[in-house]
Each structure stands twice: as structure tokens, then as C-alpha cells.
Amino acid sequence: MTASSADLFAQAQQLMPGGVNSPVRAFRSVGGTPRFIDHAEGCHLFDVEGRKYIDYIGSWGPMIVGHAHPEVCEALEQTLRRGTSFGAPSTLEVELAREIIDRVPSMEMVRMVNSGTEAVMSALRLARAVTGRNKFVKFDGCYHGHADALLVKAGSGVATLGLPDSPGVTPGAAADTLIATFNDLESVEAIFRDGGPEIAAVIVEPVAGNMGVVPPQPGFLEGLRSITHEHEALLIFDEVMTGFRVARGGAQELFGVQPDITTLGKIIGGGLPVGAYGGSSRIMAQIAPMGPVYQAGTLSGNPLAMAAGLATLKILDRQAYLTLEQQSAKLADGLDRLLTGVKVSACVQRVGSMLTLFFGKQKVSDFSDARAADHTQFARFFQAMLQAGVHLPPSGYEAWFISLAHDDATIDLTLACTQRALRVSTGA
Numbered sequence: 001m002t003a004s005s006a007d008l009f010a011q012a013q014q015l016m017p018g019g020v021n022s023p024v025r026a027f028r029s030v031g032g033t034p035r036f037i038d039h040a041e042g043c044h045l046f047d048v049e050g051r052k053y054i055d056y057i058g059s060w061g062p063m064i065v066g067h068a069h070p071e072v073c074e075a076l077e078q079t080l081r082r083g084t085s086f087g088a089p090s091t092l093e094v095e096l097a098r099e100i101i102d103r104v105p106s107m108e109m110v111r112m113v114n115s116g117t118e119a120v121m122s123a124l125r126l127a128r129a130v131t132g133r134n135k136f137v138k139f140d141g142c143y144h145g146h147a148d149a150l151l152v153k154a155g156s157g158v159a160t161l162g163l164p165d166s167p168g169v170t171p172g173a174a175a176d177t178l179i180a181t182f183n184d185l186e187s188v189e190a191i192f193r194d195g196g197p198e199i200a201a202v203i204v205e206p207v208a209g210n211m212g213v214v215p216p217q218p219g220f221l222e223g224l225r226s227i228t229h230e231h232e233a234l235l236i237f238d239e240v241m242t243g244f245r246v247a248r249g250g251a252q253e254l255f256g257v258q259p260d261i262t263t264l265g266k267i268i269g270g271g272l273p274v275g276a277y278g279g280s281s282r283i284m285a286q287i288a289p290m291g292p293v294y295q296a297g298t299l300s301g302n303p304l305a306m307a308a309g310l311a312t313l314k315i316l317d318r319q320a321y322l323t324l325e326q327q328s329a330k331l332a333d334g335l336d337r338l339l340t341g342v343k344v345s346a347c348v349q350r351v352g353s354m355l356t357l358f359f360g361k362q363k364v365s366d367f368s369d370a371r372a373a374d375h376t377q378f379a380r381f382f383q384a385m386l387q388a389g390v391h392l393p394p395s396g397y398e399a400w401f402i403s404l405a406h407d408d409a410t411i412d413l414t415l416a417c418t419q420r421a422l423r424v425s426t427g428a
């Protein structure tokens with residue numbers, strides 16, 4: 001007999017911290033037992049007990065064309081038989097690099113790495129080397145992976161677990177991290193007024209996705225561009241989440257603002273571990289072996305990850321983004337209608353195919369708003385949705401991801417489940 005999720009979770013907790021390999025998955029903020037997933041197909045997860053869920057985790061972003069897409073599986077099968085890692089250059093790296101550069105004009109060259117964390121860590125080193133400065137500005141509640149200097153006032157799991165900044169990060173590692181408020185240009189200007197000549201870069205998620213989805217207010221990204229230009233600092237867009245998610249060319253295409261360096265991950269690996277960073281040829285020429293900034297990786301440019309990413313991007317043509325927009329708008333509009341119907345104070349914030357439902361707030365513009373949302377109500381709603389067969393991300397600080405596999409019938413079913421879950425969880 002197959003072990004249940006509860007059995008597996010009990011075993012896992014003896015073997016891995018919290019029973020998981022990434023903290024949010026442990027359900028700490030929503031309670032209960034994480035579902036152990038047996039397999040996934042299209043927009044569905046199937047747990048080890050055979051229950052089927054409509055999936056809005058989407059592996060936290062990569063699964064934009066749906067799970068086990070035939071074209072991605074075919075590309076992986078073909079590649080697998082030719083060897084899984086060479087430690088030498090291969091054709092697929094060239095093809096994926098070309099596809100990325102074709103979509104993102106600010107990236108003239110790209111370096112593949114193995115995770116978003118690695119991409120951001122390397123981008124920051126590059127920005128410091130190019131400018132000869134040490135400090136950088138990040139935003140309260142934005143999450144850029146778990147490198148020491150970036151684990152300061154971070155979102156995602158850090159916010160979900162209500163942790164203060166992580167022990168183990170030395171004061172030295174955090175000293176060069178300056179914190180501004182998302183959507184508040186004055187907070188950025190104040191930091192630059194104080195120490196502009198020491199600041200190498202501003203790093204931002206152009207659409208915040210790790211405090212829940214918070215869109216940039218009109219003028220915010222443009223303002224960051226002009227402040228960084230004025231002070232000769234670099235602008236880094238962390239598009240690990242938004243890259244090829246919110247538009248064919250990412251958030252920088254959607255909002256018409258070009259950063260100096262872009263970090264990528266998630267979608268460009270099609271569900272396999274990957275990351276990338278890039279910028280102009282002038283900036284990227286600093287990276288070894290062209291230049292002196294060192295960064296390397298045994299599995300970087302891994303053929304399986306390249307194949308899955310390339311197959312995924314090939315599916316993501318202009319029509320795909322229209323479909324994603326249409327389905328995502330249908331879901332968001334439906335959620336809005338249901339929330340109005342039950343007279344629950346909440347808002348749905350969406351950019352493209354990523355959205356978050358915040359309870360107890362009419363609008364969320366920054367991390368203090370996100371923190372002030374009703375996370376207890378979210379936990380009740382999450383459990384009611386799970387019972388109804390819809391698997392949301394298990395935290396009110398995360399984005400729900402819609403894929404091309406979320407068709408009309410799936411969205412309608414999600415909304416029917418939402419109606420019931422709102423009634424059960426709010427008593428309305």
C-alpha cells in the first residue's frame with residue numbers, strides 16, 4: 001500500500017528540516033499536512049493518495065505551459081539519451097541563449113547558472129565590479145534568493161515564517177544592503193542623497209511577487225531608471241519570476257523600462273533547475289573568462305535544463321501570452337465578483353498570469369500593506385480550497401500562477417470551489 005501524505009510527512013520530518021527542501025512547502029503558515037505529489041499533468045497535481053487538485057503553484061512559476069507538456073517531455077527524452085551533462089559547451093546552450101537575447105533587447109549576452117539565487121548573487125558581484133562600489137539598494141519584502149547579502153528584509157518564505165533577518169548572515173554581509181520601500185521613489189532618493197557615490201546598484205522585482213503580487217505604480221520603474229542613471233549606479237531587474245511570464249520579453253517589455261542587468265530562472269528551465277543573468281556586451285565582458293569577475297558552475301548550461309527551457313519558450317509565442325492574459329483576467333474578474341458577492345474585504349492583484357488574493361485590504365502597494373493583510377483568513381481559505389480540490393500556494397505572501405493548461409472549464413471549476421471556500425472560511 002502506498003504511504004499517505006501524513007505518513008510521508010512524518011518520515012520526512014525525521015530526515016529533512018521541516019520535512020521539506022524549501023520552507024514554504026511545509027504548510028507552517030496555513031497549518032495541516034503538505035500533500036505529497038505523485039505526479040502532475042497539465043494544470044493538475046495528483047497526490048500520493050490519488051486525489052486530484054487544480055494547481056496554482058505551478059512549481060512557483062516555471063510550469064507556464066502546464067505540467068508534463070508533450071513537447072517539453074519529448075525534448076527532454078531526446079536530450080536524455082544523448083547524455084545528461086558534459087562539462088563542455090553544447091548546441092542547446094547556444095540556442096537557449098539566442099532565444100533569450102532575441103526576446104530581451106537589454107540582454108546582449110547571457111550567462112547560464114543553476115538557480116535564481118545564483119543568478120542574483122552573480123549579478124550583484126558583476127554590478128559591484130563594474131561600478132567599483134559596494135552598496136546596493138533592495139526593497140523591503142522583495143525576495144532575490146537566499147544569498148547572504150540579499151536575505152535582509154526578504155519576502156517569500158522569510159515573510160511567510162515571520163522570521164527576522166536570518167541568523168548566520170554576518171553583520172558584514174548585510175552592511176552593504178540598503179532597504180527602500182517598494183513603490184516609494186522618495187525612499188530611494190533619500191538613500192541616494194545619503195550615500196549615492198557608494199551605491200553600485202538598485203535591485204528590484206519589477207512586479208513584486210514574493211510579498212504576494214504587487215504591481216509597480218505608474219512611474220516607479222521609470223523613476224528607478226532615472227535615479228540610477230543620475231547616480232551612475234546600475235539597475236538590476238530580478239525577472240526570475242516575471243521573465244517570460246508577464247510578457248514575451250518579461251516585465252521590462254510590459255513596462256517599457258530597460259535595466260542594465262537582468263536575472264532569470266524558473267521558466268527558462270521549463271521545470272528543471274536553472275538561472276541566468278545578462279546585460280549589455282560591455283557589462284557582460286567583465287565576466288570570466290572575458291573579464292576578471294569570476295563565476296563558474298559544474299552543471300551550468302546543463303543540456304536537460306536547456307532543452308526543457310527551449311521547448312517551453314518555443315510554445316510561448318505572442319498568441320500564448322494573449323491566451324494567458326485572457327484566462328488570468330477571467331479568473332481575477334471571477335474572484336472579484338465572488339468577493340463582492342460575499343462582502344468580504346479583500347483585493348485581487350494581478351499582472352499577467354500571476355495574481356494574489358489579499359484578505360482584509362483594498363489595495364496592497366508595499367510590504368507593510370502585505371503584512372497587514374489578514375493571513376489568518378488566508379489560511380482558512382487555503383484549507384477550504386484544498387478540501388475542494390484547488391491547490392493554492394500555501395502562503396498569503398506568494399503568487400498564484402496560471403498556465404496555458406488552465407482552460408475555461410478549469411477556471412469555472414476554480415470559481416465554483418472559491419464560492420464554496422469563501423462561504424466555509426468566512427462564514428459569509
Ligand code: HOZ
Nearest residue numbers: 022023024025060156210
Ligand atoms: N521562494 C520560492 C517561492 N517564492 C520557492 C518556494 C519553494 O519552492 O518552496
